[in-house]
Amino acid sequence: MSAATLTLVLGDQLSLANPALAATDRERDPVLLAEVAEEAAYVAHNRHKIALIFSAMRHFRDVLEAEGYTVHYIAYEDGVESLEAAAGRALDASKAGALRCCEPGEARLAEAMAGWEERLGVPVTLLEDSRFLCSIDDFAAWAKGRKQLRMEYFYREMRRRYRLLLDDGGEPEGGQWNYDADNRSGWRASEAVPERPAAPLDDITREVLALVAERFPDNPGDLEAFRLAVTAEEAEAQFRWFLDHALDRFGTYQDALAEESPWLFHSLISMYLNIGLLEPLALCRAVEARWRDGGCSLAAAEGFIRQILGWREYVRGIYWLHMPGYGEHNALDATRPLPGWFWSGDTDLRCLQQALQQTLDLGYAHHIQRLMVIGNFALLAGLDVRAVCDWYLAVYVDAFEWVELPNTLGMALYGDGGIMASKPYAASGKYIQRQGNHCASCRYDVRKTTGEGACPYNALYWRFIDRHADYLKKNARMGLMVGSWQKRKAADRRAIVAWADGELERLAPESN
Known part of the structure; x- marks a missing residue:
């Protein structure tokens, strides 16, 4: 009988479809899950995120054991510093002669694992993460030779590949690929928001909390408000609730900003996708089926599928196409220190205070809050790119660097100079007023650009245009605004x- 191979399951790979588990001989190969200090503390993670992952890992241990796997589990209380140390301990204990793992999702961990074979003294095999719908190599092949890597064209190819929302002739249902123009309604509190059930708390989750x-x-995070699913079954139940109660209004209000609810009609499943409790293609097919019914x-349906498949x-x-080094981009030379109130929510801009407070308390904000409220302020203020990216990575439950860094550096901050976005997503207070009802509760007047009580977003927007005019006038989508200015x-x-x-010195002093 050949020597055993230790299978390492990372905390964001909690799926029975994990290719490393698929390659595991249950009679011979032990499985390792490890809660380690280094992974829990490389940024000041929101406590909801830490609790979600630790509890989900402990529940997944029980699932694996019920499936017949032998599991070596290292809890945070065991005091193991790193995944490498945990792997070394498990290799010694199990006498396994090799290690396998699904490829990690973050470049920092991939770099560390590249040296494991030499340091641990056993062969290390990293398997492609087949849970994603486009491999790293496939994306690189798609990108090769293209001057611009626009998501819309990638998304269309993915729709064709997986035959989602296509008619019998292979054309997009409804005659168009993208219905984003129909999904931009602002919130005027004219509809009731369904009460969203929290996932149940069991003894394992209470111990983790x-x-x-x-x-x-x-760390940020109000643990009294913890409501997240920690098993695949619970995550599926949360998704089914979304299908039944929120999907039909999801598209209409996906860009809306509301005083009344942090959730509105959003799906709240990104954190479950990103740690393996849900599978992306199954979600897309379920939403397509709901539309067809x-x-x-x-x-x-198209708006939801575009977010996942696209x-x-x-x-x-x-x-992965631009790592390592993607995080070092800073096209607009943004270096102003991150204000301390990003960690407290203590600001008198109502939209920003609401987005920051729910982010810090719950580890959640929807994409327009992240992009056009928090990110927009950071862009207009010229806040330090690295500090802003680290903050986003820390505070959100669904944040892992592979998804956080392009969204923050590329979309919110335009730090990559247009690799992702066709223009900087800069906006005045008028955009925020159009999308929701925060302005009505704000001490600032969104109609004013200067003077006592003027909305800071307005003057900061024009300052941004003025400061970067030479750069922006080369951009076809920004040239008109530069000319108007x-x-x-x-x-x-x-x-x-x-x-x-x-206003900038008052809100975000350089000496902070």
Whole structure:
């Protein structure tokens, strides 16, 4: 009988479809899951994220044992510093002669694991993560020779590959590929938001919550509000609730900003996808089936599928195509220190305060809050790219670098100079007013650009245009705004920029 191989299952690979598990001989090969200090602390992770992963790992251990696997489990309380140390301990204990693992999702861990074979003294095999719908090599092949890597064209190819929302002739249902224009309604509190059930808490999760509260007292996250699913069955139940109660309004209000609810009609399943509790293709097919049965609009179904089949796969492809080094980009030379209130939510801009507070408390904000409220402020203020990216990686439950870095550096901050986005996503307060009802509760007047009580987003927007005019006027989508700005009287421009400088120093002082 050949020597055993230790199978390492990472905390974001908790799926029975994990290719490393598929290659595991249950009679011979032990499985390792390890909660280690290094992974829990490389940024100040939101406590909801730590609790989610630790509890999901412990539940997955029980699933594996019920499936007949022999599991070597290292809990956080065991005090093991790193995955490498955990692997070494498990190899010694099991006498296994090799190690296998599904390829990690983050470049920092892939770099560390590249030296394991030499340091651990056993062969190490990393298997392709087949749970994604586009492999790293396939994306690189798609990108080769293209001047611009626009998600829309990638998404169309993925729709064709998986035959989603296509008619019998292979053309897009409804005659168009993208219904984003139908999915931009602002929130005016004219509809009731369904009450969303929390996942149940069991003894394992309660133990984990107590552990996280004790060991991570200063990290963000209100653990009293923990409501996340920690098993595949619970995650599936949360998704089924979305299908039944929220999908039909998801598309309409996916860009909306609301005082009344942090969730609105969003699916809240990204964190489960990103740790392996749900499988992406199954979700897409379920939403397509719901549309074909008349349970939602085509715009809602297409919008959901585009986020998973298109955007999620696209950002992963961009990440691995440009790593290492992608995180060092800073096209707009943004270096202003991150304000301390990003960690407290203590700001009097209502939209920003709401987005930051729910982010810190719950580890959640939807994509428009991340992009057009928090990210927009960071872009307009010229906040340090690396600090902003580290903050996003820390505070969100679904944040892993492969998905966080392109979304933050590329989309929110335009730090990659247009690798991802066709233009900087800069906007004044008028956009925020159009998308929701925060402005009505804000002490600032969104109609004013300068003067007492003027919305800071307005002057900061024009300051951004002024500061980067030479760069932006080369962009076809920004040239009109630059031209409009430069047609104003020089005295008016100076007054707006001076006001913006004062507001910026008040909100985000350079000496912070």
